[in-house]
Amino acid sequence: MKINLFQRQVFKIIFLFVLFVLTVFILGGFILNGLLRIPSQIANIFVIIAILLITWYAYKKEGKNLSELGLNLKWRNFGFGTLGLLIGGIFVFPLVYTFAFIKGYPVIFNPNFNSSYVISGLWLLFPTVMLEELAFRGICFKKTIEISSVAKANIIFASLFILSHWINLSAFGNPVLMITLLITGLGHLLFATALLKSKTLYFPIGLHLGNNWVSLFVFSNMDINDPSIGKVKPSLINVVGDGKSPVFDGSFILTTLATAVLFLLLILAIYKWTGTKRLSSI
Secondary structure (H helix, E strand, C coil): CCCCHHHHHHHHHHHHHHHHHHHHHHHHHHHHHHHCCCCHHHHHHHHHHHHHHHHHHHHHCCCCCHHHHCCCCCHHHHHHHHHHHHHHHHHHHHHHHHHHHHHCCCEEECCCCCHHHHHHHHHHHHHHHHHHHHHHCCHHHHHHHHHCCHHHHHHHHHHHHHHHHHHHCCCCCCHHHHHHCCHHHHHHHHHHHHHHHHCCCHHHHHHHHHHHHHHHHHEEEEECCCCCHHHCCCCCEEEEECCCCCCCCHHHHHHHHHHHHHHHHHHHHHHHCCHHHHHHCC
């Protein structure tokens, strides 16, 4: 049976995506982290290099290079990366304060914050963010757009992005957590829009890193029933809650909808922003 060009392209995309996943689990998890006892942070750097080499080779076979993803070393690419870091970090503030307002949780400055801990989050989170962007917004995503459309590619990779978070956070069997993690689908749409508008993967990497860093290291949750500072992360700002697991109630619905609206507004702003054209011309 003959395989047409479209089918070959589909098989190539699936092969590359599976190869990326296997590289993470076999090279990073089993060999480097497991057998060789290399710390996960260092192992992830080797995995990033491996995935970049695979991506480079796949493009080289077509007479192209990593500039297809805007990963070449240009000032405009680094500019987009820095811009993404700032936007992604600042975007967390309305998210957190909206959530706190709906829940009735106070948000307080932590005078005992540890600056080294806060800054270290950038280094600790970068490898994971880089791997996710290469896998979900990299060559496989771009190739899917080429053989279908932006809309179809977004549906496919948003679904895969959600699924990966369900698996990583063991969400199956926890409907509330599964619903909460659906927001990562909008996260994909945000990062994908940033990539397509800027034509560089540095922009979504910056957005993703800034968002995760501020969410996890600048802010942290503190249980009002156990306020001992020794048991609280030394983040810059604490959101003081009751420590209870979220339940499907009115406040959960409101916070979920508010989060979705804020994500959609940022996606629309990036999609409509004409400044990307000026930055792209640098």
